[in-house]
Amino acid sequence: MFYLGVDLGGTNIAIGLVDEQGNILHKDSVPTLSARPPAEVVDDMAALCRKVTADAGKSMDDIAAVGIGVPGLTIDETGVVVFATNLGWHDVHMGTQLGRALNKPVHMDNDANVAALGEVVAGGMRGAKNAIFLTLGTGVGGGIVLDGKIFSGTHHVGGEVGHMITVINGEPCTCGNRGCWERYTSATALIREGKKAAQRNPQSLINKKVAGDLDKISARTVIDAAREEDADAVQIYRDYIEALALGIINLINLLDPEMVAVGGGVAAAGDFLLEPLKACVASHVFYKDAPHAEIVLAVLGNDAGIIGAAVDAMNKENA
Ligand SMILES: [Zn+2]
Missing domain, CATH: 3.30.420.40 (ATPase, nucleotide binding domain)
Incomplete structure (x- = not known):
């Protein structure tokens, strides 16, 4: 069938x-x-x-x-x-x-x-029984698969990893709370911090890449400037990776999945995202001497x- x-x-x-x-x-x-x-x-x-x-x-x-x-x-x-x-x-x-x-x-x-x-079933986490998928876009979406099936909780509202609160009294979120993880780990977060840096430092490469038009700053603008080692962009991107790793570490400590896949617009950065992310997770995960989830890029779009x-x-x- x-x-x-x-x-x-x-x-x-x-x-x-x-x-x-x-x-x-x-x-x-x-x-x-x-x-x-x-x-x-x-x-x-x-x-x-x-x-x-x-x-x-x-x-x-x-x-x-x-x-x-x-x-x-x-x-x-x-x-x-x-x-x-x-x-x-x-x-x-x-x-x-x-x-x-x-x-x-x-x-x-x-x-x-x-x-x-x-x-x-058919993508970057093929064959994993327990797995977490994260999509890094305007917000951060997430899905949890346990024992090969979607886990959405008792009231169908589980898996909302983007709204884990990771900063007390942090950035306001579209959901009405403050300090949600996605405020620090979405494309929107990179854009927000990129704009601040461009305003603070007109000499920053972020500002130059958009010829001073701050509304043109995208996640890609900041990531590309970080690749080119612009000091502001490097700092923003480092903070971004740390925030992303922090949530993934919490998810790994909580659920011990086999794999975690990252997709969405920011994941287009490929290994430039994956390699520092893996290193940061490995150095802060709770059981450092035991194996932990493999972190991969989503592939199916x-x-x-x-x-x-x-x-x-x-x-x-x-x-
Ligand atoms: Zn929220």
């Missing part, structure tokens, strides 16, 4: 036909256009499910179930998206509606959770969500 994996994003809906081993046979996408009524989004999703299946040379009879990764909080048992901030959705019965439209079982989970499963959603549906159907 085959499964459809849906990656519901704020900009696009990407859907793939996935086999039982986690290979995408065919995929396609349409714009989400999230400002319209959710029922219309679900209609387009159903139409794309059918199109992807047909274009892959399969029929709906070949599809065992559909999985959806949602940027928000979902209750799989009731088929409800409780809220998805980026989509402006509250209490949308998406699972129920899509299930009725396609006459298939539909399962949902948080997008970072399913991406974690995707990286475990957006496909992680499609594959993970499909495999999550397969796991839940076979549970």
Whole structure:
């Protein structure tokens, strides 16, 4: 049998036909256009499910179930998206509606959770039973896989590693708290600190790279300046790595996973991120004489969500 994996994003809906081993046979996408009524989004999703299946040379009879990764909080048992901030959705019965439209079982989970499963099934953490996935973007998303399955806790709200509070009375977070880990470890953190440095020191390479237009500073600007050994950028990047390592050390001490994968925009820095990160984790992890999680780069990009959603549906159907 085959499964459809849906990656519901704020900009696009990407859907793939996935086999039982986690290979995408065919995929396609349409714009989400999230400002319209959710029922219309679900209609387009159903139409794309059918199109992807047909274009892959399969029929709906070949599809065992559909999985959806949602940027928000979902209750799989009731088929409800409780809220998805980026989509402006509250209490949308998406699972129920899509299930009725396609006459298939539909399962949902948080997008970072399913991406974690995707990286475990077919990506950078292939074969790991216990694994943590981190996505370093505008915020920091995270997914935890335990014993081969997504772990989202008792109330479906676990795995929100980005909102671990790591600094008492620290930087204000979009969630309303202060000092959340993602305030120090997202692309947004690099941009914020890069702007401060550029204002403080107009001679900094960060400032030169954007010709004084501070709104053009990206995470990449700061990382590139650090590579070129600009003193301000090097300090910002060192602090960034330390903050990132701190959270990963806590996660390793808590869960002792086999692997930790980092993805998202900042992870495009590759070994320039990975090597100092690994060194910092190794020197501060609690059990220094025992082996600890291997830290790797995520490799699937957006496909992680499609594959993970499909495999999550397969796991839940076979549970
Ligand atoms: Zn927060």
